[in-house]
Amino acid sequence: MNIDVSGKTAIISGSTSGIGLAIAKGLAQAGACVVVNGRSQAAVDQAIEAVKQHVPAALVRGVAADLGTAQGCAVLTSAEPRCDILINNLGIYGTQPFFDIDDAEWTRYFEVNIMSGVRLARAYMPTMLEANWGRVVFISSESALNIPADMIHYGFSKTAMLGIARGLAKFAAGTGVTVNSVLPGPTLSEGAAEMLMASAPEGQTLEEAGVAFVKTHRPSSIIQRAATLEEVANMVVYVASPLSSATTGAALRVEGGVVDSI
Incomplete structure (x- = not known):
C-alpha cells in the first residue's frame, strides 16, 4: 500500500506539537505540501524546522x-485561501469539576474545539467541492463517547465534532470530498507526558507511566497502554x-479499545 498525497496542500490546525505535529510530519512524508499552525510565530518556526528534520525535502510553511x-x-484563510486536505486538530483540554466550570469556560471550549473546525470547513470545503476532491478530518477523542466525569466540557466538545463531521459528510454526498472523525485515546x-511525569514515581519511564495511567483511568483499554503520536498520525x-x-461520515477509533462497544 503506497500512501501518496503528492501535489496536495494540507492544513493542520494546532500543529506545532503533539498529534498535530505528528500528522504534519506524516503528511509531509507522504508528499503533501504542509501548512502548520500555532498561536506564535516562534512555535510555528520550530514546527517547520521539526517537519524539515523529519522530511528534509518537505514542502512546508x-x-x-x-x-x-x-x-x-x-488570518489563516487569508494567508492560505485553499487546501485539499484540512485537518481540524486544534483543541484544548483539562480536568475541572462540573460545578466549577463557568459560562466563560464553556464558551472557550466551544470556540476553540468546535468553532475553529466549523469556520475552517466553511472556508475550505467550497473549493474542494468545486474540484470534486478533498479530505476533511476532525480530530475528536474517545472522550466523545466515553465522557469523562472530570472533563464534561471537553467530552461535550468532542461529541459535537462527531455530529458536525457526519453532517458535512452527508452535505458532500456523491462528490470526491470525504469528511471523517478520528478518535484518539x-x-x-508532550502535554500528556508532562502530566504523567509530574505524578510518576522516581525512576518510572514515560511509557511505564502511560501504562499505569491507562490501567487506572481507562481500564477498558484493550492495548493496556497509551498510543504513540505516530500511531494516531498513521490513521x-x-x-x-x-x-x-470509500470512507466518509465515519468515526474512526485509534483509542486502543477503550470504548467498550462492537
Whole structure:
C-alpha cells in the first residue's frame, strides 16, 4: 500500500506539537505540501524546522494565528485561501469539576474545539467541492463517547465534532470530498507526558507511566497502554489519502479499545 498525497496542500490546525505535529510530519512524508499552525510565530518556526528534520525535502510553511477566534481563522484563510486536505486538530483540554466550570469556560471550549473546525470547513470545503476532491478530518477523542466525569466540557466538545463531521459528510454526498472523525485515546503527547511525569514515581519511564495511567483511568483499554503520536498520525494520513475514498461520515477509533462497544 503506497500512501501518496503528492501535489496536495494540507492544513493542520494546532500543529506545532503533539498529534498535530505528528500528522504534519506524516503528511509531509507522504508528499503533501504542509501548512502548520500555532498561536506564535516562534512555535510555528520550530514546527517547520521539526517537519524539515523529519522530511528534509518537505514542502512546508506556516501561519501564526489563534484559530480559537473568528479573527484568527480569517488570518489563516487569508494567508492560505485553499487546501485539499484540512485537518481540524486544534483543541484544548483539562480536568475541572462540573460545578466549577463557568459560562466563560464553556464558551472557550466551544470556540476553540468546535468553532475553529466549523469556520475552517466553511472556508475550505467550497473549493474542494468545486474540484470534486478533498479530505476533511476532525480530530475528536474517545472522550466523545466515553465522557469523562472530570472533563464534561471537553467530552461535550468532542461529541459535537462527531455530529458536525457526519453532517458535512452527508452535505458532500456523491462528490470526491470525504469528511471523517478520528478518535484518539490516551496518547503520549508532550502535554500528556508532562502530566504523567509530574505524578510518576522516581525512576518510572514515560511509557511505564502511560501504562499505569491507562490501567487506572481507562481500564477498558484493550492495548493496556497509551498510543504513540505516530500511531494516531498513521490513521489520519491514511484517511487524508486517495486510498480512503470509500470512507466518509465515519468515526474512526485509534483509542486502543477503550470504548467498550462492537
